[in-house]
Amino acid sequence: MTNRLKHYVLLSLFIVFALVPLTGLAQANLEINTPAITSIKQSMQTRHSQLVEFYNSGAVGLTKDGMIAIRDANAVPLAKRQLVNTLVSAENQDRNALYREIARANNHPEWEPKIRSTFGQRWINMARPGWWYQKNGNAWAQK
Amino acid sequence: MKKHASYVSFLVILTMFLSACVTINIYFPAAAAEKAADKIIEEVWQLEDEKNEGE
Amino acid sequence: MGNRLIAVFLLVSMAYLLIISASAAYPRFALVFDDIKGPFFAAKSIQVQFNDSNSGTAQLNIEIAEINVQNYTWKNIRLSCNTFQYDQNEILCKDGSITVPGLFSFPIFLHFLFDSSFLRINLKPSKSESWHFTLKRDRNAWLGALAINNGQLNTIAGWLPNNEQLLKLSSGKINGAVQLVGVDSDLKAVTIDLSIGALAFADQAGLHAGENIALVLKSDFEYSEQHNHWQWQSELYWQAGEVFWQPVYLSGNNHHLSVHGVVDNGVIHLLDSSLMFAGMGTFNFSGILNISGNPLNVFKLEAEDIELSALFDQILKPFLRDTSLAEVGVDGLIDFDLSLKNGVLQSIRLDLEDVNVIDSRDRFAFHRINAHIPWRINNTTVADINMLNGHLLQIPLGTIRAPLEINEFNLFLPQLALPVLDGILKLEDFSATYSKKGWQWEFNGELEPVSMATLTEALQIQQMHGTLSAFIPDVRYDGSNVSVNGVLQLSVFDGSVVIHNLKLIEPMGLAPHLKADIAMRDLDLELLTRTFSFGKVEGRVDIDVRHLELANWEPIHFDARLFSSSGSYSRRISQAAIKNISALGGEGAVMAIQRSFLRFFEEFRYSEIGWRCALRLNICYMGGIESEPRSSYTLVNGGGIPAITVRGYNREVGWQELINRLRRVTRENDPVIQ
Numbered sequence: 001m002t003n004r005l006k007h008y009v010l011l012s013l014f015i016v017f018a019l020v021p022l023t024g025l026a027q028a029n030l031e032i033n034t035p036a037i038t039s040i041k042q043s044m045q046t047r048h049s050q051l052v053e054f055y056n057s058g059a060v061g062l063t064k065d066g067m068i069a070i071r072d073a074n075a076v077p078l079a080k081r082q083l084v085n086t087l088v089s090a091e092n093q094d095r096n097a098l099y100r101e102i103a104r105a106n107n108h109p110e111w112e113p114k115i116r117s118t119f120g121q122r123w124i125n126m127a128r129p130g131w132w133y134q135k136n137g138n139a140w141a142q143k
Numbered sequence: 144m145k146k147h148a149s150y151v152s153f154l155v156i157l158t159m160f161l162s163a164c165v166t167i168n169i170y171f172p173a174a175a176a177e178k179a180a181d182k183i184i185e186e187v188w189q190l191e192d193e194k195n196e197g198e
Numbered sequence: 199m200g201n202r203l204i205a206v207f208l209l210v211s212m213a214y215l216l217i218i219s220a221s222a223a224y225p226r227f228a229l230v231f232d233d234i235k236g237p238f239f240a241a242k243s244i245q246v247q248f249n250d251s252n253s254g255t256a257q258l259n260i261e262i263a264e265i266n267v268q269n270y271t272w273k274n275i276r277l278s279c280n281t282f283q284y285d286q287n288e289i290l291c292k293d294g295s296i297t298v299p300g301l302f303s304f305p306i307f308l309h310f311l312f313d314s315s316f317l318r319i320n321l322k323p324s325k326s327e328s329w330h331f332t333l334k335r336d337r338n339a340w341l342g343a344l345a346i347n348n349g350q351l352n353t354i355a356g357w358l359p360n361n362e363q364l365l366k367l368s369s370g371k372i373n374g375a376v377q378l379v380g381v382d383s384d385l386k387a388v389t390i391d392l393s394i395g396a397l398a399f400a401d402q403a404g405l406h407a408g409e410n411i412a413l414v415l416k417s418d419f420e421y422s423e424q425h426n427h428w429q430w431q432s433e434l435y436w437q438a439g440e441v442f443w444q445p446v447y448l449s450g451n452n453h454h455l456s457v458h459g460v461v462d463n464g465v466i467h468l469l470d471s472s473l474m475f476a477g478m479g480t481f482n483f484s485g486i487l488n489i490s491g492n493p494l495n496v497f498k499l500e501a502e503d504i505e506l507s508a509l510f511d512q513i514l515k516p517f518l519r520d521t522s523l524a525e526v527g528v529d530g531l532i533d534f535d536l537s538l539k540n541g542v543l544q545s546i547r548l549d550l551e552d553v554n555v556i557d558s559r560d561r562f563a564f565h566r567i568n569a570h571i572p573w574r575i576n577n578t579t580v581a582d583i584n585m586l587n588g589h590l591l592q593i594p595l596g597t598i599r600a601p602l603e604i605n606e607f608n609l610f611l612p613q614l615a616l617p618v619l620d621g622i623l624k625l626e627d628f629s630a631t632y633s634k635k636g637w638q639w640e641f642n643g644e645l646e647p648v649s650m651a652t653l654t655e656a657l658q659i660q661q662m663h664g665t666l667s668a669f670i671p672d673v674r675y676d677g678s679n680v681s682v683n684g685v686l687q688l689s690v691f692d693g694s695v696v697i698h699n700l701k702l703i704e705p706m707g708l709a710p711h712l713k714a715d716i717a718m719r720d721l722d723l724e725l726l727t728r729t730f731s732f733g734k735v736e737g738r739v740d741i742d743v744r745h746l747e748l749a750n751w752e753p754i755h756f757d758a759r760l761f762s763s764s765g766s767y768s769r770r771i772s773q774a775a776i777k778n779i780s781a782l783g784g785e786g787a788v789m790a791i792q793r794s795f796l797r798f799f800e801e802f803r804y805s806e807i808g809w810r811c812a813l814r815l816n817i818c819y820m821g822g823i824e825s826e827p828r829s830s831y832t833l834v835n836g837g838g839i840p841a842i843t844v845r846g847y848n849r850e851v852g853w854q855e856l857i858n859r860l861r862r863v864t865r866e867n868d869p870v871i872q
Contacts (some may be wrong), residue, residue: 030172030179031815035752036157038708043708044187073404078440081404082447082516089519097708101749102179103817106712115180121179125160126190 013076034105040098044091051087059084061132066099066120067092071132071140097121202351238732239267248282256282258291268777274299279308289313296321301629302353315340333345342378349373365406370397374415379596390417397439404442411439411450411587424872427462445516451476464489478512479504500535506553522706525558530567546573561706564588564595571604578605592617592657607632609639619656621648621667635677643670660864662729664690679703691729693738712748716741723807730864733774738763739807753813760809761823771834771842778863779833779844782856805837818851 005052022074054060054076056132061071068091073081079086097117135141184190231244236333243263249410250256266273275298279291290310307320315335319855322328330345351370374392378385393414398752400407417432434457436450454474460467466487473481485497506531518524530553535547548571556563566586572579581602589593596617603610611628623645645668654662671684680702688695695718703711718741727735740763747755762769808823810831822845834844 030175031159032179032183033191033816034749034754036711036749036754039750040708041183041186045189048187048189052830070403072398073442074407076404078407078442079447080448081407081442082445084242085445085516086519086524090524098183101709104749105754108171108655111171115176118176119180119184120175122177122184126181126184126188138694 030102031105032102034101034103037098037105040094041100044094044098045089050083051091052083054087055128055131058130058132058142061134062086062123062127063134064120064124064136066116066123067095069134100112129133239265243266243460256284258282272298272301277306324350327353338381340380342380344376344378346372346374346392351394358614365399365401368398368400370399370411372682373397378827384421386421386810388417388419390415392416405444406442408441409439411441412437413450425462427460427461429460431458432456446513447516465495475508477505478508495540499537499539500534502533503551504532504534506530506532506550513869527554527556527558529554542575544575547571548573560592561588562588571602573604575606579605580604593653594656619648619652620644622646628857638675638677640672640674642672644668645670660730662690663725664692666690680705691721691725694719709750712746714743714746716743716746718742720765726727727775732864733772733776733778734772735775735805735807736768737768737807738765738767754816756811756813758809758811758813760807762806762808769804769837771804773800773802776802776834776842781863782859799840802840802842803838804834804842806835807833808835809833810838816851816853818856820846820849820851822846 051060055062057075059070059072059075060068063069068088070088072082072085076084099112099116102107102115103109124143127133129143131143132140133143203428207230226850227246229244229246231246232242234241234244234309237748241264242260245259247259247261249254249258258277260276263273265275277294277296278292281292282294283290283292287313289308289310291306294306294308295303296306297303304321304323307318307322308316310316315333316680317331317333317667319331319697320328321331326348327350328347329349330347331342333340333342348373351372355370356369363811372392372394374390375410376392377387377389379387379745385758386427393412395412397411397413398407398409414437415432415437417430419428419430421428432455434455436453436455438449438450440449453476456474458469459471460469462644466489468483468487469487471483472541473483474642475481479501481499481501483497483499486495488495507527510526511530512526515524533549533551534547537544548569550569550571550621553567553569554563554565555567564585565588567584569581569583571581571583581600581604583602585595585598585602587597598614598616600611600614603612604638604647609628609630611625614625614628616623616625623643625643627639628639628641630637632638650662650664650666653666666688667804669687670686671682673680673682682697682700686697686700695716697719698715700714701712718739720738721741723735723739726739727733739760741761742757742759744753744757746753805821810821812819812821820831821835823835824831830845830847831849832843832845834842836843
């Protein structure tokens with residue numbers, strides 16, 4: 001290789017960095033694509049396949065503060081009640097973390113309560129017919 | 144007289160401006176939050192898949 | 199349940215007393231009692247009507263406006279005998295009935311013989327169900343016997359007023375016998391032999407419920423004249439069925455509760471009692487309980503060779519749902535004893551035998567833990583904890599022996615040598631305290647050289663060379679966050695790394711956050727680029743990463759700056775490295791080099807390398823050597839012969855896109871340019 005360098009050549013090259021710019025980063029959107037949010041989302045998605053049975057049976061309902069709660073454990077066979085407990089508690093941990101992470105990701109930790117209440121309404125709004133949710137007076141109602 | 148009126152209005156505007164500065168309003172993008180929530184809910188509850196299956 | 203039975207018998211025996219007192223002399227009468235009060239029950243407005251139609255047969259009606267037994271109230275209770283036979287020798291009520299409006303009404307049979315003082319009461323609430331009660335009297339001594347055949351507990355439960363807070367019994371069958379022995383008004387002995395089947399109960403929310411429960415209860419109570427107390431023993435077998443008692447779920451499988459004791463003046467002495475839990479082991483306990491006042495005066499519990507896996511999964515885990523132990527599997531044997539005095543824990547002893555603790559998410563595992571852990575109130579004890587091996591976040595840990603000082607809720611460990619791969623992590627002055635905020639701990643220490651090759655292999659990341667050693671200043675955990683007061687120093691790539699302001703937020707949570715400022719000095723670029731197969735670059739760099747924040751171990755925020763270290767050293771960059779740098783810029787730039795005469799040179803000289811990246815919301819805002827932002831920036835500044843200068847124009851790059859390109863580049867080992 002050095003043989004080829006018989007001539008002392010002064011070289012300078014400008015290489016254009018042609019990285020694809022990220023477009024469509026509109027300011028109106030909330031940032032929800034951080035690693036933490038993604039991992040929480042995945043964890044909730046996996047759990048949902050187990051929880052859906054209990055939403056359908058009315059054992060578990062959506063609370064107005066963006067959480068879920070055991071509404072009627074009698075709708076669940078005895079041996080499965082512990083599982084429901086565990087699922088509800090794990091789901092609520094995830095949901096708390098989700099709201100906190102969204103607030104953090106947007107550099108506004110103080111938004112957490114507002115994000116929580118927004119989610120509270122949206123979960124209920126998008127719930128399937130037959131699912132139970134908590135109304136303003138804490139009473140349960142069915143979609 | 145005219146000059147005087149404009150002076151007053153300038154003062155009023157200035158006062159409003161200053162008082163507005165005292166209260167710090169942190170803007171919460173409610174619409175964007177709803178949109179973000181819907182997107183996450185759709186993913187977690189896999190509502191997109193159902194819609195596609197239904198179609 | 200006991201209360202309900204007592205209530206039924208009080209009802210019947212009251213009727214019986216009334217009959218006795220009324221029978222002999224008066225052929226026809228009506229009696230009215232306003233109130234009768236006993237220690238456990240009260241009755242209001244009792245009317246007794248007796249009509250003697252012709253000799254030998256008569257009618258008897260007893261109406262009680264209200265009976266209170268403890269908290270229960272029944273109204274308008276009515277006992278009537280349409281054929282009521284009586285003479286000097288006996289009283290017989292053949293087709294009697296007992297009615298409580300709205301609750302029950304069923305036939306009753308009463309027979310009383312005067313000469314042998316014999317009373318028989320048969321209750322037949324339904325066809326298949328019968329309750330026989332006999333009472334025999336021989337001078338002062340008497341013997342009562344209750345035989346229950348197919349007794350339906352749900353009918354009895356139905357008599358009770360509805361109370362939403364109570365468990366509701368939906369089914370249950372009872373069979374067996376109860377015997378009472380007494381002298382005059384004193385009860386001397388009770389023998390109970392009952393079996394209960396198909397028992398089902400639930401509270402309204404379904405958080406406390408049982409189904410298909412089969413129980414066998416054998417109890418003996420005997421009054422000892424000599425000691426002037428009651429001696430008692432009970433054996434309860436739980437043979438089948440399941441119970442969910444929030445948050446614990448258990449199923450019956452011949453679990454055996456054996457309780458022995460003495461009752462003396464309202465004080466219960468539990469002696470040599472035990473609970474044998476199938477699949478788990480036997481728990482022995484004893485204690486002194488005061489019926490009124492403090493429920494647990496003295497209590498001792500001890501157990502040997504308990505299967506920790508069953509104890510943990512069935513009893514402990516449901517309570518640990520919200521902690522990092524929720525996803526842990528535990529096995530091994532445990533011995534323990536504990537003692538309480540006046541409701542306050544006095545001492546605990548825990549002995550672990552070959553215990554394994556394994557996280558199901560594989561964050562940690564500890565194998566073959568053997569430990570002796572004593573704890574005494576107001577005292578300092580020393581625990582001996584040994585562990586054969588384990589791993590923490592994929593880093594293998596070697597054998598540990600920890601003499602842990604325990605003083606109430608404070609732990610102290612002067613020194614601990616923890617073998618980590620081929621090095622040693624030395625912890626010093628570890629102390630932990632338990633308070634309302636949870637556990638808090640702190641320590642300092644140092645890491646003696648670990649070879650990067652073994653560490654990176656263990657972590658399954660890019661192979662690196664060199665050694666890692668660190669001085670660890672004061673590390674604290676305040677209940678949710680781990681912070682390092684001072685600087686953490688490492689040596690890698692022949693340079694030094696200093697980490698300031700290191701903070702771990704919720705390390706065991708779902709989305710752990712890490713914050714730090716990192717300063718790396720004099721890293722050997724040749725080692726670095728060889729490690730990552732980036733293409734050879736000779737030289738040294740300093741890297742500053744300020745305001746670094748990782749969420750879930752991935753960066754979400756930082757201000758990074760890479761620049762050539764000061765000093766004199768060889769500054770060369772290979773063709774391959776140039777190609778890779780430009781490949782990060784997309785395919786076009788690579789093609790440009792390949793077409794140009796540059797491909798004839800294997801190495802170039804440079805005077806300076808620089809790169810900046812400010813990561814904000816998934817976008818890396820890039821810059822080069824220049825501190826002032828301009829439309830383009832210089833990444834490599836040429837110098838010497840042959841020299842090369844690399845400039846970048848794109849300031850905003852998606853972070854993930856950049857990472858993907860970097861991965862693609864480093865995956866291709868030794869790129870060849872033709």
